[in-house]
Amino acid sequence: MSGIERLADRPIAMSPAAIEEEFTRIWRETSAAGADDSSIRLRTLNFVGVGPETWTVERFERVMDSLPQRHPCRGVLAVTSPDRHGLEASISAHCWRTSTGGRHVCSEEVVLRAGMEDAHALASTVLALLVPELPLTVWVIGAIDLEAHVIGELIDGAETVFVDTADAPDLAVALRSLLDAHRRHDVAICDLAWRRLGVWRSLVAQFFDGDEGLRRLTQLQAFEVVGGTGVSSEMLLMAGWFISRLGLSLAEVTRGTDSLTATLYDGSRGVSLKLSSGVTEPARIREVKVRTSEAEFVVQTHPESNHMHVREEWPGDSDRRTVEQVPIDDASVVAEALDDASDLPVFIEAAQAALALLRD
Amino acid sequence: MTLKEAAVNPLRAGMRVNRAADSCAVVVFGATGDLTARKLMPALYNLARERLLPGGFSVVGFARRDWTDEQFRAVMKEGVAKFSREPLQEELWESFARGLHYVSGTFDDAQAYARLGERLGKQDHAHGSAGNRLFYLATPPDAYAMIAQRLGEARLATPQQGSWTRLVIEKPYGRDLPSARQLDSSIGQVFRERFIYRIDHYLGKETVQNIMVFRFGNGIFEPVWNRRYVDNVQVSVAETVGVEGRGGYYEESGALRDMVQNHLMQVLALVAMEPVASFRGDAVRDEKAKVFHAIKPIEDVSRDTVRAQYSAGAILGQMVPGYREETGVAPDSRTETYTAMKLEVENWRWSGVPFYLRVGKRMPKRATEVAITFKTAPLQLFRQMGGDNPTPNLLVLRIQPDEGISLRFGAKVPGTRYDVRPVNMDFRYGSSFGVAPPEAYERLLLDAMLGDSTLFTRWDGVEAAWELLTPVLDAWADGASPIKQYEAGSWGPDAAREMIERDGRDWHRM
Numbered sequence: 001m002s003g004i005e006r007l008a009d010r011p012i013a014m015s016p017a018a019i020e021e022e023f024t025r026i027w028r029e030t031s032a033a034g035a036d037d038s039s040i041r042l043r044t045l046n047f048v049g050v051g052p053e054t055w056t057v058e059r060f061e062r063v064m065d066s067l068p069q070r071h072p073c074r075g076v077l078a079v080t081s082p083d084r085h086g087l088e089a090s091i092s093a094h095c096w097r098t099s100t101g102g103r104h105v106c107s108e109e110v111v112l113r114a115g116m117e118d119a120h121a122l123a124s125t126v127l128a129l130l131v132p133e134l135p136l137t138v139w140v141i142g143a144i145d146l147e148a149h150v151i152g153e154l155i156d157g158a159e160t161v162f163v164d165t166a167d168a169p170d171l172a173v174a175l176r177s178l179l180d181a182h183r184r185h186d187v188a189i190c191d192l193a194w195r196r197l198g199v200w201r202s203l204v205a206q207f208f209d210g211d212e213g214l215r216r217l218t219q220l221q222a223f224e225v226v227g228g229t230g231v232s233s234e235m236l237l238m239a240g241w242f243i244s245r246l247g248l249s250l251a252e253v254t255r256g257t258d259s260l261t262a263t264l265y266d267g268s269r270g271v272s273l274k275l276s277s278g279v280t281e282p283a284r285i286r287e288v289k290v291r292t293s294e295a296e297f298v299v300q301t302h303p304e305s306n307h308m309h310v311r312e313e314w315p316g317d318s319d320r321r322t323v324e325q326v327p328i329d330d331a332s333v334v335a336e337a338l339d340d341a342s343d344l345p346v347f348i349e350a351a352q353a354a355l356a357l358l359r360d
Numbered sequence: 361m362t363l364k365e366a367a368v369n370p371l372r373a374g375m376r377v378n379r380a381a382d383s384c385a386v387v388v389f390g391a392t393g394d395l396t397a398r399k400l401m402p403a404l405y406n407l408a409r410e411r412l413l414p415g416g417f418s419v420v421g422f423a424r425r426d427w428t429d430e431q432f433r434a435v436m437k438e439g440v441a442k443f444s445r446e447p448l449q450e451e452l453w454e455s456f457a458r459g460l461h462y463v464s465g466t467f468d469d470a471q472a473y474a475r476l477g478e479r480l481g482k483q484d485h486a487h488g489s490a491g492n493r494l495f496y497l498a499t500p501p502d503a504y505a506m507i508a509q510r511l512g513e514a515r516l517a518t519p520q521q522g523s524w525t526r527l528v529i530e531k532p533y534g535r536d537l538p539s540a541r542q543l544d545s546s547i548g549q550v551f552r553e554r555f556i557y558r559i560d561h562y563l564g565k566e567t568v569q570n571i572m573v574f575r576f577g578n579g580i581f582e583p584v585w586n587r588r589y590v591d592n593v594q595v596s597v598a599e600t601v602g603v604e605g606r607g608g609y610y611e612e613s614g615a616l617r618d619m620v621q622n623h624l625m626q627v628l629a630l631v632a633m634e635p636v637a638s639f640r641g642d643a644v645r646d647e648k649a650k651v652f653h654a655i656k657p658i659e660d661v662s663r664d665t666v667r668a669q670y671s672a673g674a675i676l677g678q679m680v681p682g683y684r685e686e687t688g689v690a691p692d693s694r695t696e697t698y699t700a701m702k703l704e705v706e707n708w709r710w711s712g713v714p715f716y717l718r719v720g721k722r723m724p725k726r727a728t729e730v731a732i733t734f735k736t737a738p739l740q741l742f743r744q745m746g747g748d749n750p751t752p753n754l755l756v757l758r759i760q761p762d763e764g765i766s767l768r769f770g771a772k773v774p775g776t777r778y779d780v781r782p783v784n785m786d787f788r789y790g791s792s793f794g795v796a797p798p799e800a801y802e803r804l805l806l807d808a809m810l811g812d813s814t815l816f817t818r819w820d821g822v823e824a825a826w827e828l829l830t831p832v833l834d835a836w837a838d839g840a841s842p843i844k845q846y847e848a849g850s851w852g853p854d855a856a857r858e859m860i861e862r863d864g865r866d867w868h869r870m
Contacts, residue, residue, distance in 0.1 A: 070793060199411065205371035206415055209380040211522065212490065213369060245370045307451050312415055317485065322455035323411045343374030 016128035019091055023108055026093050041106050042072035045338070046130045048158075050122075050151055051141030053081035053113060059141055061109075063331040068094050068107040070335040074131050075109040078122040078150060084115040087125070123153035135159045137338065142167055144174040146181040155185045160341060162334060164192040165233035172358045174233075175351050182348060190337045193233045194347050196328045198336070200288055200299065201241060203310060203323070207290060207297040217246070219292035220266065224274045226287040231260050233354075234285050235275045240354030241346070243273075250356055260357065284328075301325060381809035382524070383416035384492035385483050387476065389467065389507050390499035391421025391432065395530070397439025399561075400498060403801035405440045405448070408456045412806055416490070418459035418483050422476060424466050432462035445799055467503045473514035480516070491523030494808055501532055505546035512550035528557045528808050531622045532613065533817075536833055537826040544819055553819055557808045562623040563815040564800025567759045567789070571630040571730070572644075574757065574765065581755075582635065584734065586709045591752060594716045594731040594868050595627050598723035600675050602848070603697075607688030614695040616667075616829060619719040625652070625825045626817065627759070628715055631730055632705050645818045652824035654707040661835035663862075664703075666844065666855045667696035670722040673848030680722065680848045694843050697721040700856040701832070702863070716860055718867065722848035728759040731868035742778040751782045754868070764788035 027041060047067065049060040060077045067073065095106040110129055114122050130136060138154045139162040140146065146155060146163075155161055161181065168174030182189045208217055223242050227235045239260075243250065248264035248271060258277035263270050278286045290297040295314040302309060306325040312318060326332070372380065386404070388396050407413050421432050437457065441448045463479050465472020484491055495511060497504055508527065511517040519525040527547070534540025547556065562568050575581055584590070597619055603610040610618070629648035636643040658664050671682040683689055683697050698720035705715060734753040754768040766786045773779040789797070807815055835841070844853040851867070860867055 201371070202375060202377065202411060205369060205375065206380060206411075208369045208371055209414060210382045210490070212383075214367075217370075242371075245373060247370070302451075305451060307449075310415070319415055320455070321408075321415070321458075322451050324409050324449070324452060340376050342376070346374035 016125060019089060019110055019129060022091055023093070026091075027106075041108075043074050043107060043131050043134060044071055045073045045134050046136045047071070047073040047075045047139070048126055048130075048136065048154060049075070049077040049079075049139045049141055050154065051079055053079040053084070056141045057111065059330060060139070062329075063139075063334055064094065064109050066331045067335055069096055071338050072107045074107065074129070074134075076112065076126050076129050077110070078112045078114070078126050080114050080116055080119045080122070080150075082116050084113055085117075086115060087118050087121060088113045089125075119150055123150045126150075126154060127157070130157075137162065139163075139334070144168050144177050146177050146185075155181065155187055158185075158187055160188045160190055160338075161185075162190050162192060162337070164330075165237070166193045168233065171233050171236065172355060175355045175358075179348065179351060179355070188341055188344050189347070190341055190344070191233075191237070191347065191351070192330065192333050192337075194237050194350065195333045195337050197234055197238055197241070197285070199308070199323075199326045200238060200285055203299045203308070204242070204288055204290060204297070207312065216292045216295060219294055220246075220269075220271045220290070221293055222272045222274070222289070222291040223264075224276070224287075224289040224291075225285060226276055226278045226289075227285045229277055230258055231255075231275050231277070232284075236260075236354040236357055237347075237350050238285060238288065239273055239275055239357060240352070241350040243357075244349035244353040245346070250353075253357060262357065377412060381412075381414045381417075381806065382492050383414045383490050384494055384524075384809055385418045385420055385480055386494045386496060386805075386809075387420045387422060387480070388496045388498055389422050389503070390497065391462065392423040392425045392427070392435070393498055395498040396421070397436060398443050399799070399801045400496065400805070401436045402440050402444040403799055403805050405444055405453070405456055406446060406798065406802055407806055409446060409449070409452055414809075418461065420476065420479055420483070421460070421462045422465065422472070423462075424464070426464050427462050429460065429462050433457045433460050436460060445796060467499065467506050468510065470510060470513060473510045473516060477514055477516055491520040493519075493523075493525045494528060495526070496528040498530060501530075501535075501543075504529060505543055508547045508550045517550045524555075524811065525551075526555050526557055526808060526811070527551045528559055528805075530559055532617055533558055533622075533822050534826060535612070535617055537823070537830040540822060540826050544823075554813070556819070557813055558817040558819075558822065559804055560622050560626050560817050561800040561804065562626055562759075563817075564802075564804040565759060566797040567757070567763045568627060568630065569815070571627070571757060575631075576635050587711055587713050589734050590710075590713050591733045591735045592714045592716060592863075592865055593628075593631060594718070594733075595624050595631070595729075596717075596731070596868065596870060597624060597719040597728045598726060598851075598870055599719075599721050600723060600726045602670070602680060602683065602722050603686050603689070605687060607686040609688075610697075611689055611693060611695050614667075615697055615699045615719050615721070616833065620699060620701070620717060621825050621829050622817070624717045624719060625821075627730060628703070628717065629821070631732075632710055632715070634709070639814060642813075642818070644814050645821065649818065649820045649824065650707075651705060652821050652828070654705050654710075655824075655828055656704045656706045657828060658701065658703070658832055661832055661840040664859070665701040665832055665836075665841050666699065666853060666859055667836060667841055668698040668720075668844040668846050668853040668855070669693070669695070670697050670720075670848040671845045673722065673850065675722060675724070675849050682845075682848065683721075696836075696843060698846060698852050698856070700852065700859060702859065703828075714863060714865075716865075716867070718852065718856060720846075720852050723851060724849055725870065726761060727870040729868070729870055730757040730759070731755070732757075733865075733868070742780050756868070762788065762790065764790075 049056065056079050057077065064075045090111050092109045093106055094109060112122055112125055136158045137160045138158045140151055144163050163178060165171060165174050178189050181187065207213060225235045225238050243264060248266055251263050251265060253262040260275040262273040264273050287300045295312065298311045300309050307322050308325050309322055311320050388400060390396060404419065437453060461479060463476045480493065497507055517525055534543050575585060629651045632651045633647040636647055669683040673680060684691050684693050700718035703715045703717065732755040736752045756766045758764050764787045766784045768782050768784050770780040771783045773781045804815060844855050846853040
């Protein structure tokens with residue numbers, strides 16, 4: 001499929017009716033230009049981004065540059081800025097050609113900008129712009145304050161809320177906020193940091209597949225995660241996932257500046273947990289290691305390629321293989337999560353366990 | 361619960377692949393052939409790329425040519441580079457290719473099977489494949505029984521304690537009912553039915569699987585999916601290609617054996633079957649078998665079937681030769697490159713609804729579709745008011761290319777009259793999902809490794825299809841429905857049009 005083209009990008013009066021009228025005009029102009037019989041307008045969801053203007057717009061638009069090809073949507077971004085007064089809106093249309101048939105497929109985007117004193121008006125404008133009968137996904141970009149006025153209003157009607165705990169200045173506060181919102185709003189919470197772990201989790205799980213793998217579970221000795229600077233949300237969620245899935249209990253947590261160690265218990269058997277920093281930026285996971293009494297499993301990212309190296313060693317032999325790292329840019333992770341969000345209960349338990357690591 | 365009691369991998373919870381294939385070795389018989397390089401190896405490579413293959417996975421190619429492991433890897437690499445849906449990545453290939461091995465031998469050479477056994481034993485140790493074997497017969501069909509027999513004699517068909525052995529077989533499964541039964545009997549002496557995986561790659565296609573999702577994942581279609589509302593069903597496969605240098609093979613096969621007995625019958629079964637309560641075990645295959653058994657034998661082959669061959673003509677503006685002028689085809693060949701037939705599913709749901717099947721080579725365009733025409737509204741209200749007579753609703757499931765679904769319905773033309781014009785609601789996979797679906801072989805190979813036989817054909821279904829179609833082949837051999845000619849680039853012979861027009865219907869225009 002070829003890249004996306006923006007048909008129009010123009011400022012417009014801040015009124016839902018005016019915005020809808022302008023979209024109608026764009027589609028009419030497109031038809032008049034002769035593209036009518038080969039263009040379709042497609043929307044399968046409402047995708048709403050909310051956050052501070054400073055760095056939200058660019059991030060949201062990068063996602064909108066590819067997401068509609070996989071999930072055709074109406075994108076609405078609502079941002080606030082202390083430097084701004086009043087409300088503004090701009091709209092654009094995105095079109096791309098499908099690989100077969102040469103048809104244009106088009107979707108829409110609205111950006112709403114408000115000063116802090118007008119933030120209260122944003123939620124109602126966003127709600128008026130939603131395409132009826134389509135699911136609503138809200139992406140809270142930046143700090144996670146799910147009870148803020150605009151966000152709270154939107155979450156009430158949303159099916160899914162995206163956040164990225166990697167952005168959170170205080171992870172414990174962010175996790176508590178997520179768990180609380182999940183309980184209070186009955187909404188699916190999807191953490192992009194968690195979704196970026198998908199490939200790591202699936203490779204670790206593979207080590208415990210089959211009868212031999214189940215035997216290894218009973219021989220666990222150590223679980224280690226190495227990341228970039230500091231103990232990141234991804235490292236904590238990875239550990240939280242491992243702890244919660246295996247039903248391990250937690251004791252003896254020691255936190256340093258760039259590391260965290262703990263002892264996990266399966267019954268009376270201890271398993272050591274270590275989260276430590278590597279030397280590289282950014283704070284993505286670089287290596288996960290699992291040790292049992294008879295075997296060792298290591299998966300590492302390749303610093304210069306998008307590949308991951310997997311090494312398994314057991315008495316007398318070893319297996320090495322290279323696998324592809326999946327894309328972890330926001331657009332790919334969001335698209336993937338919209339395809340399949342069935343791991344919510346697993347995430348909630350992993351987040352609870354990660355929170356316990358921070359608390360204990 | 362402590363980890364001692366875990367019966368399934370708890371780390372798989374919530375994952376899209378919630379059950380992983382066991383470590384195993386895939387043994388490909390006919391490893392130097394076209395199918396292996398063109399389909400199987402690219403599929404396995406893509407499964408590896410997507411991390412869907414288990415650790416300790418390996419492949420052993422088995423064929424007559426005297427190749428080394430290195431030669432086998434080099435040829436397979438070329439195949440993957442040329443035919444994989446995703447570009448070959450050198451580093452991933454190197455990792456994948458370490459698990460590729462080759463054993464040279466003829467299919468009847470018992471010594472070669474002994475060498476194969478030794479190699480597999482070594483791999484169990486080196487790769488940890490735990491004695492699990494998937495034998496894949498990518499060979500000419502006349503070798504199937506021999507290979508199964510030799511595997512049995514070499515004790516390779518019997519799994520070791522705690523491991524499994526499965527056999528994957530390509531179509532065609534026999535060339536008529538007696539030969540299919542003979543083949544099944546030979547293979548059945550070595551492998552039990554539940555370990556036999558008969559591949560019909562149509563069932564691995566996303567859009568074929570979507571027939572079930574469309575019917576059973578939506579509430580609004582199933583209530584009208586029956587004789588009260590459906591007028592007729594048409595399953596059509598049109599190809600623009602001819603025999604593509606495989607005239608010798610095609611002479612022994614023909615459109616009925618090559619396409620109808622397997623692909624079209626499977627699609628028909630998915631359209632006609634009853635809803636299943638689950639996807640466990642044999643539920644889908646049980647329901648499909650009931651459909652096959654409900655199809656009424658064709659009593660008048662001359663009336664209800666048509667066969668034809670393409671003559672010279674033009675495809676997309678290019679002149680092409682007639683079938684009898686193709687290499688490897690006899691000048692007086694009577695092999696059909698086109699067939700059309702009318703079937704009736706005699707059960708509570710479908711009694712009285714004709715199912716028309718047609719398949720042909722050298723058609724004007726490539727398309728595979730299921731077209732379901734609904735009965736018209738009981739009262740022609742708008743004709744009474746001076747408007748048009750509405751055309752019946754038509755639901756088209758497009759299997760390839762431009763995969764999707766469209767529904768035709770009548771809409772009022774703006775104006776003062778009640779003029780009704782047919783319009784289409786159109787869903788296209790390419791527009792709505794934007795991700796390339798996996799190749800059919802990827803899904804099917806993974807399912808075979810997982811031990812999920814839902815998308816493979818079962819003997820009773822194969823046998824029922826042959827029971828229905830062998831009398832047609834016999835009648836044709838006796839001169840019923842004499843073979844017609846149709847010009848390459850046309851939609852088939854007049855006889856096919858006449859067959860459906862006798863029922864007051866037309867072929868759906870593709």
